[in-house]
Amino acid sequence: MTSVRTPAAPGAVRAPGPRRLGPLVEPGPPLTGAQAARYARQLALPEVGTDGQRRLLAARVLVVGAGGLGSPTLLYLAAAGVGTLGIVDDDVVDVSNLQRQVLHTTADVGRRKVDSAADAVRALNPDVTVVMHDVRLEPSNVLSVLAGYDLVVDGSDNFATRYLVGDACAELGLPCVWGAVLGGHGQVSTFWAAPPGGSGVEYRDVFETPPPPGSVSSCSTAGVLGAVCAAVGSMLSLEVVRLVCGGPSLLGRLLVHDAWGATWREVPVAGTPGGRPLGRDLVAAVEACGVPSGAAAGADVIDVDALADLLADGTCDVVDVRSTEEFAAYGVPGTRSVPLEAFEDASAFDGPDAVRSPLVVLCELDARALRAAILAREAGLADVRAVAGGVVAWHATGRAISHVA
Incomplete structure (x- = not known):
């Protein structure tokens, strides 16, 4: 939606x-007595009738x-x-x-x-x-x-x-x-x-x-x-x-x-x-919709179990590329917000808060994370990983969700 x-x-x-x-659709077999009873109110409609109901069933x-x-x-x-x-x-x-x-x-x-x-x-x-x-x-x-x-x-x-x-x-x-x-x-x-x-x-x-x-x-x-x-x-x-x-x-x-x-x-x-x-x-x-395969994105695709291990290890830069409003509403604990727009205009790669390699990116599901992975690779980051299923997959496993605001 x-x-x-x-x-x-x-x-x-x-x-x-x-x-x-x-x-x-061509009409299917004649209606049974049980079917005539179930669909009686539709059979009474001239726009459906017996033939129409047989078409629906087929x-x-x-x-x-x-x-x-x-x-x-x-x-x-x-x-x-x-x-x-x-x-x-x-x-x-x-x-x-x-x-x-x-x-x-x-x-x-x-x-x-x-x-x-x-x-x-x-x-x-x-x-x-x-x-x-x-x-x-x-x-x-x-x-x-x-x-x-x-x-x-x-x-x-x-x-x-x-x-x-x-x-x-x-x-x-x-x-x-x-x-x-x-x-x-x-x-x-x-x-x-x-x-x-x-x-x-x-x-x-x-x-x-x-x-x-x-x-x-x-x-x-x-x-x-x-x-x-x-x-x-x-x-x-x-x-x-x-x-x-x-x-x-x-x-x-x-x-x-x-x-x-x-x-x-x-x-x-x-x-x-x-x-x-x-x-x-x-x-x-x-x-064209920004959803290439992991190979095309130049990134390894990992699942949320691997993400949990990397967060515990603390050696990767793990960023959430959703909007700041989405990140403030809920997200994965231990991640930081770097919206996709910052990857698009290259500001994510400059300054004291610039993303670094090894980099892990995630979003709500997949699309924006894979797009960010492409841009990070093009900017010269060697080790880039995208999280399959993103925040949705993380929450589906029963893991905690953070609320920044």
Whole structure:
């Protein structure tokens, strides 16, 4: 749940009314008596009906992220009877998640999110087949993970995953239902590079290039209202139902929600004439977001157990590259604050408080730490290490968190 961004100016005149698409999924087997009873209120809707319910039961939907947006989306899709739900998440449940990530409970703190999410989905609707992907999507695995699904819901919380999923969906010809939230604001749209009838719109048509690493606030610094996740997640779920069953879609339209202003407004968006070329460099898509592999960053990647050993040893300069506000709110005891901006403008390498080698860098998760590692290497530091999972991984192990202010 990172970043609500301003979309690029639309490249075409807005079409009158929502764009209607035919059903994405063919109807499955006839409904059983138990299914007719469970979905009776949906069967009564002419927009769904018996055929629509059979389409939902035959649908295979992948949800990227079991967090603030994935939580309501997974619950409503399970309740609606989507037959197969894939869940992608490599994180564990933290107590700070519970304010908005309603799939998980206090008892789930410390568990893998895919396990907690799967339990919640199965408890709600045991007929749903749950496929757990306890992985971080990377260029090496994204195509194989997405393949075999009818559509993808992107509720991820970082730009690297968003651009990677957007490009992978374009390569595979899959529609991507996308959402983002921050503070009291949210955005929802559908991206599909080559829909039936042409005139596709991709994520890159709206957000062509990623922002510089660390330049956009995250939920940990800007906050997020849990009910905004519910509002956006409900829209994501509705769009999945419309795509599976056929009907008006959000393709070519981006909805922008202002919770504090109690408004939804629509922004028209358009694709690149003739479409964007395929055969994309997925590695470059991730690296453009400041998230190269540890090898590309020129840094060793260590886990939080190794970090604890280095902190106890006291021979390394261990710095937190998040903002000063994030560091003041909470962090890893024994670290000091050197924001990523100081690495970007090179001030981190000058003066009495300059970073030194051997250097260990960490952030909330990974992106800013890996970016700082690149810059430290370029500045001539020989021994640079980045902490995989950052402060989140440290806290997930049950270790203490410091509060500077």
